[in-house]
Amino acid sequence: MNYADRDPALRPLLDQMLSAEDRDRIEPVLEELGAVAADEVDRLAALADANPPVLRQYAPDGTRIDEVDFHPAYRRLCELGFGRFGLAAMSHHPGVHGWPTRTPHVVKYALSYLFVQAEFGLACPISMTDSAARVLRLFDPETFAAEIAALSATEMPELATGAMFMTEKQAGTDIAQTATEATDRGDHWTLRGQKWFASNVTAEVILTLARVPGQGEGTRGLGMFLVPRHRPDGSRNAIRVDRLKDKLGARSMASGEVTLEDAYARPVGDLGRGFLQMAEMLNVSRLSNAMRAAAIMRRAVREAVDHTRQREVFGQPLFDQPLMRATLLPLMLDAEAALGLVIEAADRLDAADAGDPQAQRLVRVLTPLAKHTVCKQARRVTGEAMEIRGGNGYIEDWVNPRLLRDAHLGSIWEGSSNVIALDVLRCLRRERAHRTLVEEYAGRLAALDQPATKPATADLIARLEHLGERGDALVAAEAATAQARIATYADDLCRAVMAALLLEQASREIAAGRGHRKLLLAHTYLHQLVAPVPDPPALAHLGAIADGGTVDAEGAAAAYDAIAAMGAAR
Missing domain, CATH: 2.40.110.20 (Butyryl-CoA Dehydrogenase, subunit A; domain 2)
Known part of the structure; x- marks a missing residue:
């Protein structure tokens, strides 16, 4: 098992988003971390979860010490996450994994995504250590040079979390x-x-x-x-x-x-x-929350796929049975769309840090949108995956209970869903962020030059423009009305952005000779937004969706035709 090898979306996305040099640098790390996460990290995570930390407030002589004892498994997880893989350090100084500069955020989030599929809890200290170093670098680098160095150390004796x-x-x-x-x-x-x-x-x-x-x-x-x-x-x-x-x-x-x-x-x-300085730490932590939710979804989907392929009921593998295929498909779509959004936000964060004002505006709204929508999706996906495994899915011998518990935390910490939705509303009112999103993603869709994407492109541009008008109305509405409607609007806006990204990724994969699998996903995801299809053509290609196999142009086109047929019927 290697989590990187079993992910149908990760490597193609990195091919698109990274320079050739950075793509070459990350490959051996992907391979190593994917294998370690699926083996050692996964075993350690189960141990650490079953043996939580214990507080010792006093020494034997009565002295107040307030120390916490951790299971050795957690200590080893720290060595892997902070030390061997440098997940908190790579954004702050060159040299981590051979990068001549600070490592791009895209690389950091991609590697963290693999790690979190096995261990969620440590991702919080890793994220906060990374974010604390970022805040000190941005707002007081000379005063706290020693602390920044300690926060970004990869040798455990030198590390400060x-x-x-x-x-x-x-x-x-x-x-x-x-x-x-x-x-x-x-x-x-x-x-x-x-x-x-x-x-x-x-x-x-x-x-x-x-x-x-x-x-x-x-x-x-x-x-x-x-x-x-x-x-x-x-x-x-x-x-x-x-x-x-x-x-x-x-x-x-x-x-x-x-x-x-x-x-x-x-x-x-x-x-x-x-408060404004703390908001910077909070915002990047929220993006980390979305990444963790995407990682948990990928793990849950993989567990569900593996289970249904080996579990036979009435003489047939569950994976081949129509109702189970219809259950699995939306889980796969949500997991892949979530990863695309996280990698896009990380890429925009790289551009924002380089001084791009449009990227800065995008990151400001993409982060709460991703936190709001992706974390909620993770709760549903992990719940469905638990049910797919049946009674075993409810038993602590399996990973599903831990995935479900952790998924619920993503919607709570760093701001609960309602708090995040109100933050989106502030973005709309202060910066007209909905118009920034419409301009960005409708413009990028209009620039796609693959003929196979054109029909869906037109639909998505129209949907984005409609969401822009809804955003205008929301901003103009009375405060009570806007607050009552913002959560639904934030989800609709976020899902439209994810659909646009899937279509853009599909265009790039076709151009790169990877076939039409991603286009099939983009068309099927569009079903969920505009015209739900009870028996989508993608069900015939579920193996390719799960594993990253090839899909021909006709198969992808059939998925779009189903949308058009449903629209005509209505």
Whole structure:
């Protein structure tokens, strides 16, 4: 088993998105990580999930220590994720896996996607460590050069992991209600308050928000601070871990409730822009959430396909039975569309970091859209995959319960779905982000030059333009109306973008001589959006969809003809 080899979409996408040099560099890493994830990481993940961390608040002599004991499996996962594969380091300095520059975000998310198919919990500390280094690089690189180096280390003795302690009892969704107080002590600050949900609670580098005296109310009154696990003199900082959370999922990783008791802290960047600086960390963490959801979907789909191929019922493999094929098809479509969106957002993030203003606008809205829609899809896909396995799917001996538990977390942390939908609404109102999306993806569709894609291209452009008009109406509506409608609109907009990306990817695959498999997927995905077909032609090609086999032009065209026929019938 090799997760990279078993993924029909990943390598073709990377062929399209990366330069020839970067594509050559990533291939041996893909091969290695795909094999390790399917073997060692998968075994370790099961052990770490079954043996969650344990808090030791006191030493035998009564000294307060607030240490967390992890199972050796989790420690080894850290060595693989942070060390061997450098998943948190590659965006911050050259040399990781032979890259002469910082590694592109596309590469980082592609490799992380393989790792997460086996282990979800550690992906949170990896993401926050990566994001903490990014925030410090963007807003205060000279002050925190040592911390950036430690956060991006690949040697375990030198590594410092990162965390983002934001949530308070009264200030989860409403960050303006943050009550933690900051006090200026001259050469440093101290923080006093409680953080209610602190993931990676043992992090050495913690970024948090606290209220700065005299700075005003609401989010304007919040500054960003770095709270180290240890003070400069080496003593333990005044960070009290009150208890660990007994979580439904992500059980390998320690989340806790924390009290800051005049904890040593240093301000980060401009204290008057603390919330905006934290939003940068939050936004890239949300993209990581979407990546993790896509990874869980791919694992769930692969488990379902493998099970149905070997499981015979009434003398026939389940995979060959019509109703099961109709059940599997939408799961495959959602998994592949989600990966395409994540890789697109990562590519736009690369361009945004290089100073492209259009890419910056796109990333700002693509990230919450992906977080909102893909994470919800993962909950459904993992649930269906569990049911496909039957009674065994509900038993902890199999991976399905863990996938289902972890999938639900994606829709909650870094902002629940409703919070994310309201963030999309802010993008629409402040930046007319819906028009940015329509302009970008309708323009790219119009530029496709493969004759086979033309009919669907026209349909999708019309759909995007209609969504642009719906967005205009939403922005003009009263606040209550807009808020009530934004979640449905965000899903519709996100799915239209995913459909456009599938069609664009299909055009490129045809041009590269890869056949019409992707076009079949794009046409079938379009079914779901505009004219659901009860017996789609794609069912005849389910093996090729699952494995990445070839589909001829006639098979792909038949899928589009089914849409046209349904439209005519209506």
